[in-house]
Amino acid sequence: MARVVVDVMLKPEILDPQGQAIAQALPRLGFGGVADVRAGKHFVLDVDDDVSEQAVREIADTLLANPVIEDFEVRAE
Amino acid sequence: MTFKIESHNHPSYVEPYQGAATGVGGIVRDILTMGARPVAVMDSLRFGRIDAPDTARVLPGVVAGIGGYGNCLGLPNVGGEVYFDDSYAGNPLVNALCVGVMRTDGIKLAKADGPGNHVVLFGARTGGDGIGGASVLASATFDDDGKPAKRPSVQVGDPFTEKLLIECCLAIFAADLVVGIQDLGAAGLSCAITELASAGDVGMRVRLDVVPLRDSSLAPEEILMSESQERMCAVVEPEKLARVLELCERWGVTATAIGEVTDTGRVDIGWHNEQIADLPPRSVAHDGPIYDRPIRRPDDLDALQADSPAVLRRPSTVDELRETLLRMISAPNLAGKRWVTDQYDRYVQGNTALAHPHDAGVIRIDESTGLGVAVATDGNGRYCRLDPYVGAQLALAEAYRNVAACGSRPVAVTDCLNFGSPEDPTVMWQFAETVQGLADGCVELGTPVTGGNVSFYNQTGSTPINPTPVIGMLGVIADVANRVRIGWPEGCRLLLLGSTRDEFGGSEWAWHVHGHLGGRPPTVDLAAERALADVLVGAADAGLLRAAHDLSDGGLAQALVESAIAGCVGASVRLPGDPFVALFSESAARAVVAVDPAEEAAFGDLCAGAGVVCTVLGETGGSMLTVDGVFDVSLDELRAAHKSPLPARFD
Structure with missing residues (x-):
């Protein structure tokens, strides 16, 4: 068993309402100095040893991310 | 009031959720920019075949996007349509309508x-x-200077x-x-x-x-x-x-x-x-290019119109008729759409008097008087493929009838004209015929077109979608407490208004049972539509209608089943003439109404005065839909057949 992590983020130019809501809430809660926030999704997959990185990329591209508006990164842990 | 319908077809194909969501956002801002407060939305949707793999991607995304955006805004989604047809496989249609309220002296201009x-x-x-x-x-x-290689659209x-x-x-x-x-x-x-x-x-x-x-x-x-x-x-x-x-x-x-x-x-x-x-x-x-596009009647239209549905095998025995009924009410285009509409908030703001599955959405706009508006959208690409002039008028007539069936007076039209490429002369011909049909129809019905939009290039390769004008009709109702529902109470007389002819060209029966599209669409008689609307609105005003439902796709059978399911009350019906034609013909200018037996004479006078043919069908009551000498089906069986197709496909 190997552990693979997939991070999915909205593409930089795409509007991120969730991140904006967090960024606007921070000063209200007394946290200063944060210029911008982008929110994303973090997936942890436990996969058999014979599952290739390419296969995980396919999983990410098909299901975990929406490639029209999101980018993803795959890394082994 | 201000209202408008607009397409967001292409974005909804690329990214269904966001495409449909921003379609709602765009039309809401159009209404807002007039100075009006948006009060309701509605969506007219068309997809490829229900069993096509891409429909499973596009439809749930579009529905979730409309629900997600509209529900967050707190705007009730009060109706619309969902249709499936091969011609929309690579070109789903997502037409969003919004209604707003304003004071007439508060109009804001884009100037x-x-x-x-x-x-x-x-x-x-x-x-x-x-x-x-x-x-x-x-x-x-x-990409040369390190900026993103490609901006998403x-x-x-x-x-x-x-x-x-x-x-x-x-x-x-x-x-x-x-x-x-x-x-x-x-x-x-x-x-x-x-x-x-x-x-x-x-x-x-x-x-x-x-x-x-x-x-x-x-x-x-x-x-x-x-x-x-x-x-x-x-x-x-x-x-x-x-x-x-x-x-x-x-x-x-x-x-x-x-x-x-x-x-x-x-x-x-x-x-x-x-x-x-x-x-x-x-x-x-303003100084856009002015095109003078060539127009040509499609070469295949004569053959298509000559391919009459009269040759199709019709159910002849009572068993076949019963089986046809169950098959028709579970056809994707006629089946219950609650899987879709349950994802929309239909009652937020507390002013919704009617919403899906009724003929039109009805919204109260004045709490003190009960003054309200009704809105319906309709369109039929198959009718328009067979004859765009007549098809456009049929869509107009159906929307008009839907609004009237709720007891409201139709007053204005907005339209969303969805077509293939205007560079194709045959598409341009369809477009020209449609616009002419609508213009002539609106003059006849006395309903001005206040706006709308045109969506071209809805085609995959060289195959255009069926020409699909979607008509939004706005009606006014003096008091929403007098709105008319589709479900019957017990013990009412059931009456059919209008004349039924043997009309199956472009019908749901020909398409669903035989995969046939040919012949001529049903006859349009706008004078008859006006007379019918006068009876429906007049009877509603006089408090004579216990229920009403317009007849359209799927004919009388579909209307009876929808009404029976909506009210959880059955009926016993005697059919005039040939049972198959009576049940499934899609002749226009018809409606089924339920009236109290004590008021039947008064209602009959109203019909006679307007020149509307009124035929007694039977009585409401019980938990069966019984058609004398043909079949009887329990409401449970009807409900199961009608409700299951969408959940079975998309859950």
């Missing part, structure tokens, strides 16, 4: 006036999304920002702080400023470097073309600017004065110390 006035951009910050969504810039590449909506924008705009309107206002839609800021300037016959000086950006790497031409959502552009007198900015801040809306109105007659766009553009606004906003 800049008064040199020296400020141009204020407010709402969301401008990002790189949607560039080229409606333009040619999409083909440009940006998908816009992402933020309904909470839109909600703030709505309330902020309404506060600004209430304080009478703007000279003119326009929302930013296709082609973004470039379109908004040139249209504002052109409409007011003035010039405008705008500085792009002060536009608030989400992405600081944007080039000036990208700022001009960005289709970032939830933005508005207003023209404000200097002494009112501070008040506008203050109201925007109160609602958490970013607002920036980006320029001013001038008397030069030219739009001057600057970026830091550089002039980006200097041109007369009319050249962009």
Whole structure:
């Protein structure tokens, strides 16, 4: 068993309402100095040893991310 | 009232959720920019075959997007349509309608006036999304200097920002702080400023470097073309600017004065110390190219119209008729659409008097008098394929009938005309016929068309969609307490209004059972539609209608089943003439009504006076739908057949 992590983020130019809501809430809660926030999704997959990185990329591209508006990164842990 | 329907077809195919969501956002801003408070939305949807793999991607995304955006805004979604047909496989149609309420003296115009006035951009910050969504810039590449290689043309909506924008705009309107206002839609800021300037016959000086950006790497031409959502552009007198900015801040809306109105007659766009553009606004906003496109009647139309459905095998035995009934009410186009409408909030704001599955959505707009409006959308691509002139009038007539069946007087039309490529002469012919049909029909029915939009290039390769004009009809009802539902109470007399002919061209029966599309669509008789509407509205006003349902796709059988399921009350019916024709013909200008037996004579007089044929069908009651000498089916069996197809496919 190997552990693979997939991070999915909205593409930089795409509007991120969730991140904006967090960024606007921070000063209200007394946290200063944060210029911008982008929110994303973090997936942890436990996969058999014979599952290739390419296969995980396919999983990410098909299901975990929406490639029209999101980018993803795959890394082994 | 103000209302409009608009397409968001292509974006909804690329990215169903965001495409459909921003379609709702766009039409809501169109209504808002008139100075009106949006009060209800509605969506007319068309997809490929229900069992096509791509439909499983597109439909759930579109429905979730409409629900997600509309529900967050707190706008009830009160109806619409869902159709499936091969011709929409690569070209789903997502047509969004919005209704708004305003005082007639509060109309805001999209017009800049008064040199020296400020141009204020407010709402969301401008990002790189949607560039080229409606333009040619999409083909440009940006990779040489480290900028993103390709900007997506998908816009992402933020309904909470839109909600703030709505309330902020309404506060600004209430304080009478703007000279003119326009929302930013296709082609973004470039379109908004040139249209504002052109409409007011003035010039405008705008500085792009002060536009608030989400992405600081944007080039000036990208700022001009960005289709970032939830933005508005207003023209404000200097002494009112501070008040506008203050109201925007109160609602958490970013607002920036980006320029001013001038008397030069030219739009001057600057970026830091550089002039980006200097041109007369009319050249962009109004002096578009005028096309003279060739028109040709499709070569295959004669063969198509000659291919009469009369040759199709009809059910002859009582068993076959019963089986046909169950098969028809579970056809994807006729089956219950609650899987879709249950994802929409239909009752938020507490003014919804009727919503799906009734003939039209009814919204109360005045709590003290009960005054309300009814809205329905209709369209039938198959009828229009067979005869676009007649098909367009049938769609118009059906929407008219739907609104009248709820007890409201139809008063105005908005239309969304969905077609293939206008460069194809046969598509252009369909378009020309449709527009003529609508124009003639609206004159006959006395319903002006207040607006709408045209969506071309809905085709895959060289195959266009069936021509699909979608008609939105607005009706007025004096008191929504008198609205008429489709479900029957027990113990009513069931009457059929209108004449039934043997008409199966383009019918759901021919299509679903035989895969056949040919012949002529049903006859249009707009005088009969008017007479029918007079009876329906007059009877509703007089309190004579216990229920009413218009007849359209699937004919009498479909209407009886929908009414029985909606009211959980069965009926016993005697059919006039040939049972198959009586049950499944799609003749127009018909409705089924339920009246109290004691009031049958008064209702009969009303029909006679209007010249509407009224045939007694039977009585309501019990838990079976019984058709004398043909079949009886329990409501449970009908409900199971009617409700299951969509959940079975998409759950």
